[in-house]
Amino acid sequence: MPEIKCPNCGTVFTVDKSDYAEIVDQIRNAEFEKALADRLGSALETERAKTQAQEAQMRAAHENELTRIKAELEQVRQEKESEVTRSTASLRVEIESLKGQLQQAKSEKELAVQDEHSKALVAINELQNKLNLADTEREAALASLKLEQNTALEAKNQEITDAKNSLLLLKSDHEIQLRAKDQEIAFYKDLKARMSTKMVGETLEEHCRIEFDRIRMTAFPRAYFEKDNDAKTGSKGDFIFKDFTDDGIPFISIMFEMKNEMETTATKHRNEDFFKELDKDRREKGCEYAVLVSMLEADNDLYNAGIVDVSYRYEKMYVVRPQCFLAIITLLRNAA
Numbered sequence: 001m002p003e004i005k006c007p008n009c010g011t012v013f014t015v016d017k018s019d020y021a022e023i024v025d026q027i028r029n030a031e032f033e034k035a036l037a038d039r040l041g042s043a044l045e046t047e048r049a050k051t052q053a054q055e056a057q058m059r060a061a062h063e064n065e066l067t068r069i070k071a072e073l074e075q076v077r078q079e080k081e082s083e084v085t086r087s088t089a090s091l092r093v094e095i096e097s098l099k100g101q102l103q104q105a106k107s108e109k110e111l112a113v114q115d116e117h118s119k120a121l122v123a124i125n126e127l128q129n130k131l132n133l134a135d136t137e138r139e140a141a142l143a144s145l146k147l148e149q150n151t152a153l154e155a156k157n158q159e160i161t162d163a164k165n166s167l168l169l170l171k172s173d174h175e176i177q178l179r180a181k182d183q184e185i186a187f188y189k190d191l192k193a194r195m196s197t198k199m200v201g202e203t204l205e206e207h208c209r210i211e212f213d214r215i216r217m218t219a220f221p222r223a224y225f226e227k228d229n230d231a232k233t234g235s236k237g238d239f240i241f242k243d244f245t246d247d248g249i250p251f252i253s254i255m256f257e258m259k260n261e262m263e264t265t266a267t268k269h270r271n272e273d274f275f276k277e278l279d280k281d282r283r284e285k286g287c288e289y290a291v292l293v294s295m296l297e298a299d300n301d302l303y304n305a306g307i308v309d310v311s312y313r314y315e316k317m318y319v320v321r322p323q324c325f326l327a328i329i330t331l332l333r334n335a336a
Helices: 018-196 197-219 271-284 322-335
Strands: 003-005 012-014 223-229 238-244 250-259 289-294 317-320
Touching: 018 197, 018 271, 018 322, 197 223, 197 238, 197 250, 197 322, 250 271, 250 317, 250 322, 271 289, 271 317
Parallel strands: 250 289, 289 317
Antiparallel strands: 003 012, 223 238, 238 250
């Protein structure tokens, strides 16, 4: 077995092969690591010295460049100062010259300026007077224009109000006509079925009275509509309509005659059979218009079309069906 002697104490040890090999490996590894550490330390020191040398070289180059730039800047500054000094001296000479010229010109201009100032004051006063006059005229024109605009606006507003009132009146008239037509149709269907020949005319008169009274206070608050009971002249109509102004002055009058007959009546009358008597009643009672409210000639397309003007036969005379009774009053009244 191998023997190993301690180098310190001289003692000899006996070890087997495996222990010996392990001891040899430890010695080799320790020597290798020491050699590696020494080599790495030397390399790091060499690299550090190289880096420091490069840094010193770069600092020296930078300082040299900075010194050169400072020198160039100082040279430029000195050149600029010299140039400014020369320019300043030249400008001072020029300024002094200009001051002299300005003073001379100022002296020469003072008298001219005073004269021009006086003229300018006169011109300013004249312009101010013209401006004041123009302002006065403008204000007057604006006031006149405003008055005209207000007048036109009031007229336009009145026109709009009148148009609205006319439209409302036309709408009311139309509604009255439609309502009257519907009522007349229902009324006469029942009327023909149950009334005698004598009662037909009286019932038509009563119907017209009721229809008028229904809208009297709405459409004709100052109107008069009553039976014609004055027979002093020998004849009379059925109703007289009159309307008055706010001052109580009559401005329209209508003589009404109501005519109807049953389908079973043997004698059939025509509307024109009553024109002459109606015209006579109108004239004797001093009425302006005459209106025959008629159910006669039920199949006549002329009379069934609406309001029929028969003034070509008798002056200011009209024939209407009962459904147009209120419409003819409204039409003639609005035209008066």
